[in-house]
Amino acid sequence: MLRQTFIFIFILSLGCSAQAQRKWERSLQSRDLTILPAAAITAGQEAIQKEIIIAGRMEVGAGGPFIACSVGWDEDGVAVSNSRLRISTSIDSSAWTAWTDLPVDGHAVDAKWDACTDLAYLPAGSRFWRIEILTNRLGKGRVMKRIQLNFFDPGPTPPSGTDAGQIPNGPAACPCEKPNVVSRTGWSCPQTNNPGYGFTTVTHLVVHHSAGSNTQSDWSAVVLSIWNSHVYTNGWADIGYNYLIDPKGRLYEGRGGGDNVTGAHFCGTNGGTMGTCILGTYTTASISDTSRSTLTKLLAWKACGSNINPAGSSWHPNSARTLNHISGHRDGCATECPGAMTFAELPALRTAVVNQIAACNMPTSLREIPGLRSFRLTPNPVRGGRAFAEFDLAGSRRMRYEVYTTDGRQVFASRSRQVAGRVTIPVEGLDKVGKGAAFVVFRVDNGGFTQRVVVE
Ligand SMILES: [Zn+2]
Numbered sequence: 001m002l003r004q005t006f007i008f009i010f011i012l013s014l015g016c017s018a019q020a021q022r023k024w025e026r027s028l029q030s031r032d033l034t035i036l037p038a039a040a041i042t043a044g045q046e047a048i049q050k051e052i053i054i055a056g057r058m059e060v061g062a063g064g065p066f067i068a069c070s071v072g073w074d075e076d077g078v079a080v081s082n083s084r085l086r087i088s089t090s091i092d093s094s095a096w097t098a099w100t101d102l103p104v105d106g107h108a109v110d111a112k113w114d115a116c117t118d119l120a121y122l123p124a125g126s127r128f129w130r131i132e133i134l135t136n137r138l139g140k141g142r143v144m145k146r147i148q149l150n151f152f153d154p155g156p157t158p159p160s161g162t163d164a165g166q167i168p169n170g171p172a173a174c175p176c177e178k179p180n181v182v183s184r185t186g187w188s189c190p191q192t193n194n195p196g197y198g199f200t201t202v203t204h205l206v207v208h209h210s211a212g213s214n215t216q217s218d219w220s221a222v223v224l225s226i227w228n229s230h231v232y233t234n235g236w237a238d239i240g241y242n243y244l245i246d247p248k249g250r251l252y253e254g255r256g257g258g259d260n261v262t263g264a265h266f267c268g269t270n271g272g273t274m275g276t277c278i279l280g281t282y283t284t285a286s287i288s289d290t291s292r293s294t295l296t297k298l299l300a301w302k303a304c305g306s307n308i309n310p311a312g313s314s315w316h317p318n319s320a321r322t323l324n325h326i327s328g329h330r331d332g333c334a335t336e337c338p339g340a341m342t343f344a345e346l347p348a349l350r351t352a353v354v355n356q357i358a359a360c361n362m363p364t365s366l367r368e369i370p371g372l373r374s375f376r377l378t379p380n381p382v383r384g385g386r387a388f389a390e391f392d393l394a395g396s397r398r399m400r401y402e403v404y405t406t407d408g409r410q411v412f413a414s415r416s417r418q419v420a421g422r423v424t425i426p427v428e429g430l431d432k433v434g435k436g437a438a439f440v441v442f443r444v445d446n447g448g449f450t451q452r453v454v455v456e
Contacts, residue, residue: 053130053131053132053133054130054131054133054147055128055129055130055131056128056129056149057093057127057128057129058126058127058128058129058151059127060151060152060153062153062154062155062156063124063153063155063156064124064153064154064155064156064218064221065124065154065216065217065218065221066121066122066123066124066154066216066221066225067089067121067122067123067124067126067151067152067153068119068120068121068122068151068152068153068154068225068228068229069087069102069119069120069122069129069149069150069151069152070102070105070116070117070118070119070120070150070229070233071085071102071116071117071131071147071148071149071150071233072108072111072112072113072115072116072117072147072148072150072233072234072235073113073114073115073146073147073148074113074114074146074147084101084133085101085102085117085131085132085133086099086100086101086102086131086132087099087100087102087120087122087129087130087131087132088100088129088130088132089122089123089126089128089129089130090126090127090128090129090130091123091125091126091127091128092127092128093127093128096128096130097122097123097126099132100120102117102118102120102131103117103118103211104116104117104118105117105118105211105234106329106333106334106335106336106337107208107240107264107265107329107335107337108233108234109264109267109268110236110264110268111233111234111235111236112234112235113146113148113233113234113235116229116233116234117233118211118212119210119212119225119226119229121212121213121216121222121225122151129149129151131149133147148233150228150229150232150233152225152228152229152232154188154218154220154221154224154225154228175304175360175446175447175448176297176300176301176304176305176356176357176360177297177301177360178297178298178301179251179294179297179298179301180251181243181251181252181253181258182220182223182250182251182252182253183253183257184253184257186220186252186253187220187223187224187252187253188220188224189224189227189239190227191227191231191238196237197237197238197255197256197261197262198261198262199260199261199262200260200261200262200270200271200272200273201260201272201306202260202272202273202274202302202306202308203272203273203306203308203314203316203325204272204273204274204308204314204316204323204324204325204326204327205273205274205276205299205302205303205308205310205325205326205327206265206266206273206274206275206276206327206328206329206331206332207276207278207295207326207327207328207329207338207342207346207349208241208265208275208276208277208278208328208329208337208338209277209278209279209280209281209282209287209337209338209339209342210222210226210244210277210278210279210280210281211281211336211337211339212226212279212280212281213280213281214247214280214281214285219246219247219248219250219252219279220252222246222279223239223244223246223252223279226239226241226244226277227239230264234264236264237264238254238255238256238264239254239255240254240255240263240264240265240275241254241255241263241265241275241276241277242254242255242258242259242261242263242265242274242275242276243258243274243275243276243277243298244276244277244278244279245276245277245278245279245291245294245295245298246279246291247279247280247287247288247290247291248288248290248291249288249290249291249293249294250294251294251298254275254277259274260274263275265277265329266319266329266332267319267329267332267333267335269316269318269319269320269332270318271317271318272316272317272318273316273318274302275329276295276298276299278291278295278338278342279291281339282338282339282340282341282342283336283339283340283341284340284341285339285341286341286342286345287341287342287345292345292349292352295349296349296352296353296356297356299326299349299353299356300353300356300357300360303325303326303353303357304357304360308325309325309410310325310326310350310353310354310357310408311325311350311351311353311354311408311409311410312324312325313325319332319333324346324350325350326346326349326350326353327346328342328343328346330343350408351408353408354404354408354409355408358404358439358441358450359450369444369445369447369448369449370397370444370445370447371393371394371395371397371444371445372391372392372393372394372397372444372447373392373393373394374390374391374392375389375390375391375392375442375449375451376389376390377389377390377427377440377451377453378390380453380454381453381454381455381456382430382453382454382455382456383456384431385430385431385455386426386430387426387427387430387453388424388425388426388427389401389424389425389427389440389442389451390422390423390424391419391422391423391424391425391444392421392422393419393420393421393422393423393444395420396418396419396420397418397419397420397444397445398416398417398418398419398444398445399416399417399418399419399442399443399444400413400414400415400416400417400442400443401413401414401427401440401441401442401443402414402440402441402443403427403428403429403430403432403433403438403439403440404438404439404440404441405433405434405438405439406436406437406438406439411429411432411433412428412429412430412432414428414429427440430453430455433455434455435455435456436454436455437452437453437454437455438452438453438454438455439451439452439453440453
């Protein structure tokens with residue numbers, strides 16, 4: 001399978017653009033790079049004092065659906081970007097695309113450059129590029145001193161989802177299944193093993209968007225290009241996210257296979273977190289129904305299996321913040337991620353995850369609970385907060401239950417107890433839900449079911 005990465009590193013001195021141009025030309029002797037005629041690269045250079053356009057030819061071209069580009073650079077004496085970049089490409093060096101912004105990637109914390117850009121997706125077959133660098137006009141002297149361009153052609157990849165195997169369930173106490181996942185092999189990750197991974201006990205689930213294209217034909221290639229940018233531009237050990245979800249709802253294994261690996265996605269304070277990235281930009285667009293469904297199931301599997309209350313919040317020591325257990329990237333630091341639309345949706349997502357956990361506890365019939373011959377909760381409607389659960393069980397079973405409000409808030413959890421035969425137990429906690437509907441989730445051995453009750 002062909003896959004090509006070309007990285008160009010060169011030194012810039014932007015104190016004087018004409019001088020910088022000569023210096024830059026001298027530093028580029030690579031046969032892989034051809035400098036365009038001066039007439040093509042100096043447009044606009046005179047009009048704005050500290051604008052410079054650099055240009056060259058890329059030698060990638062393995063026949064993938066696009067060419068991905070990210071840029072990293074160092075700046076003189078400043079820690080955050082004072083520069084803005086745009087890129088335009090051409091297949092024949094004659095007709096050029098419109099300029100595309102290359103915004104600074106807020107995820108690129110602890111990267112090897114002072115600043116790195118988001119990925120840009122360039123038309124397949126592009127061979128020529130121009131990058132316009134607009135430096136901080138208020139600054140003095142040199143601003144940008146070293147820059148790296150990373151062009152990546154993912155080449156042909158297998159159709160997304162062909163490797164979506166069933167992953168074993170979480171702990172037996174939780175019947176929520178992990179959604180099918182495209183393995184790292186499935187999205188052609190070149191990296192099969194990295195002994196340097198750190199592991200963490202996940203307490204908080206962080207949602208991201210990739211801030212990339214919302215329309216692609218090959219999402220495996222998009223995942224691969226993010227991996228390439230995180231490894232070769234940011235200089236990280238692996239892709240930053242634990243999981244990624246494409247707009248068609250397919251789930252991809254991220255860093256080190258995903259589960260409980262310390263990622264690189266949350267403002268440099270990644271311990272205790274699991275980062276899930278929805279591919280695309282959701283500033284004004286909503287995530288798709290299918291990606292929302294996969295996200296809900298993934299978070300339900302993780303929350304249920306790791307005893308994380310999806311509707312709760314707690315102290316996150318790494319970021320020194322109290323965070324919702326399902327948070328957005330911007331809850332940790334200043335960033336637009338996960339997009340205004342996705343961020344506004346997080347309260348509904350928390351409720352959906354609570355409901356998903358209740359749903360995956362619910363069998364299609366009581367017969368699916370081994371040994372449960374009959375069950376009744378009485379009275380229903382409940383009056384005075386007092387109700388009783390009547391079981392008829394074959395053999396001895398372990399049983400416990402939880403009481404939830406309709407918005408998913410758990411108000412009571414019983415201890416686990418051993419029960420056998422015909423047994424009636426009082427249901428506690430119904431005095432804490434207020435008037436209206438509530439749910440009691442009964443768990444019998446590894447099965448369970450949900451009983452809806454009305455409290456008067
Ligand atoms: Zn993010």
